[in-house]
Each structure stands twice: as C-alpha cells, then as structure tokens.
Amino acid sequence: MESGIQQLFKKGKIDLYEGKGTILGPSIFSPTAGTISVEFADGSENEMLIPKNLIIATGSKPRALKGLPFDEAFVLSSDGALQLETLPESIIIVGGGVIGMEWASMLHDFGVEVTVIEYSDRILPTEDKDISKELHRLYKKKKNKYRD
Known part of the structure; x- marks a missing residue:
C-alpha cells in the first residue's frame, strides 16, 4: 500500500x-x-x-490485449503510465471503462490529445446507461475523440 x-x-x-x-x-x-x-x-x-464499518479494497491489475503485451515504453499499462517522465502529444486509450475514462480525462486536462477506443457499444459499459450517455456528452464537449 x-x-x-x-x-x-x-x-x-x-x-x-x-x-x-x-x-x-x-x-x-x-x-x-x-x-x-x-x-x-x-x-x-x-x-x-466484528467491524462497525468495512472497506473492501481488492485492487486491480491491468490486462494486456492478446498479441500486444505491455512494454511500458510504447504500449503502456495504467501502472506504467504513472512512470512517464514527459507526457505524449497524443495517446490512444484502449478501454472506456472507469480507469480508461479517468486517464482520458486527466490526460486531456494536461493537454494531451486523447482518443478512446471501447469494444462495447458505449463508454462505461458496466455503469447505468444514463450515466454513460452523460459522460460521453461531457467528454465530447471537451473535444476528446472516441471510436464508437
């Protein structure tokens, strides 16, 4: 920790x-x-x-795409991205889930041109459709690019 x-x-x-x-x-x-x-x-x-309150923190691990392993130089995991010494001019984020969208928002705010590619029919596919739709609208307004 x-x-x-x-x-x-x-x-x-x-x-x-x-x-x-x-x-x-x-x-x-x-x-x-x-x-x-x-x-x-x-x-x-x-x-x-016998707890009064409980926090369950399971953690997560980045998952590489088949045939495209993380080299942490060109193909980055979210963990590897934390080690960047300089930000790229542009980046493609594969995965429009919670972590991918957090990175998209943060990098865009730092001036990086961001493109998000999501396999599902919408970003945040495990969240409520209304939330997904609203977040998609807000990110488009910020001029982020999405591959629907």
Missing part, C-alpha cells in the same frame, strides 16, 4: 488487515451476521473481526 494511504489510515485510526477475508452470516461459527474471518497473507493465525 502507498505510504500516503498508510499515513491517512494511521491518522484516521483505521486498522488494516492484509489477507483473505470471509464475511460470515449467523452460524455456529459466528452468531453475529457480518463477522469477518481474516486469513492473513503471512500465514499467522486467523482472526475474527
């Missing part, structure tokens, strides 16, 4: 448990619904938690 996030957790008195968690319902193992069994990644003894 990034050190800035760790500091925010410490300041907010937020406990962090790294491992595999299972949310349990009422059963012989846990009479309280919402109890969490944590299996720690380091192999230490499991722990049972």
Whole structure:
C-alpha cells in the first residue's frame, strides 16, 4: 500500500488487515451476521473481526490485449503510465471503462490529445446507461475523440 494511504489510515485510526477475508452470516461459527474471518497473507493465525464499518479494497491489475503485451515504453499499462517522465502529444486509450475514462480525462486536462477506443457499444459499459450517455456528452464537449 502507498505510504500516503498508510499515513491517512494511521491518522484516521483505521486498522488494516492484509489477507483473505470471509464475511460470515449467523452460524455456529459466528452468531453475529457480518463477522469477518481474516486469513492473513503471512500465514499467522486467523482472526475474527466484528467491524462497525468495512472497506473492501481488492485492487486491480491491468490486462494486456492478446498479441500486444505491455512494454511500458510504447504500449503502456495504467501502472506504467504513472512512470512517464514527459507526457505524449497524443495517446490512444484502449478501454472506456472507469480507469480508461479517468486517464482520458486527466490526460486531456494536461493537454494531451486523447482518443478512446471501447469494444462495447458505449463508454462505461458496466455503469447505468444514463450515466454513460452523460459522460460521453461531457467528454465530447471537451473535444476528446472516441471510436464508437
């Protein structure tokens, strides 16, 4: 986890448990619904938690296209893009999901000419159609290019 996030957790008195968690319902193992069994990644003894609040942060990994692996020089993952020392004049973003659209917006705001290519019939294909339509309108207004 990034050190800035760790500091925010410490300041907010937020406990962090790294491992595999299972949310349990009422059963012989846990009479309280919402109890969490944590299996720690380091192999230490499991722990049972009864949280007041819970944040599930699973993380994500960039996925390369078949036959077009990330070289982090010309074909970048979102992780590799964070390592750029200078911004390109233009960029094609393959994928109009949440991460792709975040990058499109940010890079456009920094003056990069952005083209987004999305396989689905709309950007943000897993979101509500009205949200997708409105975001598409706003991005077109910013003069971003989209391959529909």
